[in-house]
Amino acid sequence: MNLFVFTNFFAQTGKDLKNLGDYAEAASTKWGLAEPGVYYEGGLFFAGLIKWLLSTTEVSSALPFAGTVNGLMTSLAADGSIFPELGGLLITIGVVFGFVNVFAIGAVWSERKVSAHMQCRLGPMEVGPHGLLQTVADGLKLLTKEDIIPRLADKPLFAIAPAVVFAGVLMRFVPLPFGDKLIASDLDLGLFFIAAVGAVEVLGVIMAGWASNNKWSLFATIRTATQMVSYEIPIGIAFVTVILCSGSFSLMEIVNQQGGSLLSADDGYTYQGWVWHWNLFRNPFMPILGIVYFIASLAECKRAPFDLPEAESELVSGFHTEYSGMRFALFFLAEYAAMYLVAAVAVVIFLGGWWSGIYPLDALGTGPDATIYTKTLGLLVKVGVFLSKAFALVFVQMWIRWTLPRIRLDQMMYVCWKVLLPISLLCFVGSCLWELVSGGASVFGFGIVVE
Amino acid sequence: MIPCAYFMNIFKVARSIWIGMGITLKYFLNHKKTLCTIQYPKEKDLIPARHRGIHYLETEKCVMCWKCSDICPVDCIYIEGVRGADGPLQGGYRGQKATLSKFTVDYTVCIFCGLCEEPCPPKCIWLGPEFDYHSTDRTMMEKNLLTDEVYTEGDEVFVEWARGENDRLQEEKKKQKEAEKAAKEAEKAAAAAAEAEEEGSDAEGESAE
Ligand code: SF4
Numbered sequence A: 001m002n003l004f005v006f007t008n009f010f011a012q013t014g015k016d017l018k019n020l021g022d023y024a025e026a027a028s029t030k031w032g033l034a035e036p037g038v039y040y041e042g043g044l045f046f047a048g049l050i051k052w053l054l055s056t057t058e059v060s061s062a063l064p065f066a067g068t069v070n071g072l073m074t075s076l077a078a079d080g081s082i083f084p085e086l087g088g089l090l091i092t093i094g095v096v097f098g099f100v101n102v103f104a105i106g107a108v109w110s111e112r113k114v115s116a117h118m119q120c121r122l123g124p125m126e127v128g129p130h131g132l133l134q135t136v137a138d139g140l141k142l143l144t145k146e147d148i149i150p151r152l153a154d155k156p157l158f159a160i161a162p163a164v165v166f167a168g169v170l171m172r173f174v175p176l177p178f179g180d181k182l183i184a185s186d187l188d189l190g191l192f193f194i195a196a197v198g199a200v201e202v203l204g205v206i207m208a209g210w211a212s213n214n215k216w217s218l219f220a221t222i223r224t225a226t227q228m229v230s231y232e233i234p235i236g237i238a239f240v241t242v243i244l245c246s247g248s249f250s251l252m253e254i255v256n257q258q259g260g261s262l263l264s265a266d267d268g269y270t271y272q273g274w275v276w277h278w279n280l281f282r283n284p285f286m287p288i289l290g291i292v293y294f295i296a297s298l299a300e301c302k303r304a305p306f307d308l309p310e311a312e313s314e315l316v317s318g319f320h321t322e323y324s325g326m327r328f329a330l331f332f333l334a335e336y337a338a339m340y341l342v343a344a345v346a347v348v349i350f351l352g353g354w355w356s357g358i359y360p361l362d363a364l365g366t367g368p369d370a371t372i373y374t375k376t377l378g379l380l381v382k383v384g385v386f387l388s389k390a391f392a393l394v395f396v397q398m399w400i401r402w403t404l405p406r407i408r409l410d411q412m413m414y415v416c417w418k419v420l421l422p423i424s425l426l427c428f429v430g431s432c433l434w435e436l437v438s439g440g441a442s443v444f445g446f447g448i449v450v451e
Numbered sequence B: 001m002i003p004c005a006y007f008m009n010i011f012k013v014a015r016s017i018w019i020g021m022g023i024t025l026k027y028f029l030n031h032k033k034t035l036c037t038i039q040y041p042k043e044k045d046l047i048p049a050r051h052r053g054i055h056y057l058e059t060e061k062c063v064m065c066w067k068c069s070d071i072c073p074v075d076c077i078y079i080e081g082v083r084g085a086d087g088p089l090q091g092g093y094r095g096q097k098a099t100l101s102k103f104t105v106d107y108t109v110c111i112f113c114g115l116c117e118e119p120c121p122p123k124c125i126w127l128g129p130e131f132d133y134h135s136t137d138r139t140m141m142e143k144n145l146l147t148d149e150v151y152t153e154g155d156e157v158f159v160e161w162a163r164g165e166n167d168r169l170q171e172e173k174k175k176q177k178e179a180e181k182a183a184k185e186a187e188k189a190a191a192a193a194a195e196a197e198e199e200g201s202d203a204e205g206e207s208a209e
């Protein structure tokens, strides 16, 4: 699978990791990777672990090639140059990929529960307590299913299309933080990267529909491509407005600014951030833009009421009609990963990222007298706040899905071009004017000082 | 006035989405109260009193009159046995005036019309509340009302034996009767002969006189 190629790409971007600082430092010092006091890269924690494993384990000499293997391991441990990349690779595979899988399993389960409860049903109840393991069982079933490729399909394209779709989603996780300092790579053009790489997913969908050699799939592909490309425009405008207001493309930077005023930078930071420092309340146009972004992001990740690409009942299931087994599961996984992704991006650009909006909670572990315990606690609180905001938005997505009926193609295009686009453009212009007039003040008059 | 219609449209959509989402949220939050599903095999719903499910037979009341199997529109009740409560059959099921060896209903055929309940003199066959009768095989769809179990091959063996036994007993009875009759006749004949002899001897005596 070409997933591996993409993960290699992650490793490259992992080079300029500048996060996970203290923890990586402590860990890598412990495992003898580098001198203390240097600012470490995010992957060093794992890199240190690998080095430690390589230098301590020894293959029993009873086995063949034991000498060669041991020599190789020793020389690898001595030469430290590859470890940061290995660490980046591991962080990407272990954290992002693992998170996506676990999230998809949990989200499928909770989606079924949410839908069931909204329709006076029980949902899955049999496998595990309250059906918790139902998704795992379904995944196992999909794994054991026959992998069918239609005889007249374009085999190589058909085979790699799900991987392209999934990789398109997974790549967008690279500049996305999970909490303070927890990020695969803090790209300078993070938001731009997220918008741009979204196109890879469209490409994968087109590949899937075309390669299936099925007229329904092809029609569905056209539908999907139209939808995804159209709705990228309101999303792009929302991004541009946020970038314009905060003056940065980097997601870390955008979130940090929503933490409030940066009072003294000499001896540690003192944040005085409250809810009104979030971008959503920065000017009167931002709430509208937030709603526009949310609606457009529903269409972008093919969720109801915009789930025309895969209307199971009416439109022969869309571009993945011909897919079965694990390839189908990859499409599914990509969809749920995209759900989390758009929700997390909304949290980053509008809802203040990992800032809870309550100053004392946010200040935990940031002052000059912070110990390792308060720092850890602060980090955990921030991760929790970020994830719970994102999950709340995911819940809203499910809530909308089980409330609204699917809309027609022409209605979908109407909503995009005639409603969302003008409104978002208006909000963009309004935000520009607001920034000009107020000089970057928020609605409540608290200035946001950008270093 | 197009812009007005345009904004009205947006407003209406937003309002209806608001209302709709309010309803779903209400249901989501009150899902314990609004729940309609029951975990079927573990808990069962209330069955109406006159529900017509699978049959029950109060064997000890049955008089084996065949009325139920006669009225059955699809002929799916099979009854075998002997009249007479202390019939010759040992190991059969005791009815009121009969001994039953077979009383089955074939559920691949039965239409649950409930007609068999009506003519039964002691009202001993009735359709109960249970409905989840199933099998993986057509031959297993016959219920043995005498045991409340599926009618199996073992039962069939018993019924075969009972038929044979019945025939044998009937035969024996017949033979016994015939033998009795023959004995009686022989007795009669003997008596007649004796009488005739007596008369004869009388006549002889008379003639001798
Ligand atoms: S319910 Fe109707 S069909 Fe079934 S055994 Fe009785 S009379 Fe026959």
Ligand code: SF4
Pocket: B061, B062, B063, B064, B065, B066, B067, B068, B069, B079, B119, B120, B121, B122, B123, B124, B125
């Ligand atoms: S009608 Fe009643 S008594 Fe007569 S055979 Fe049927 S169950 Fe027995």
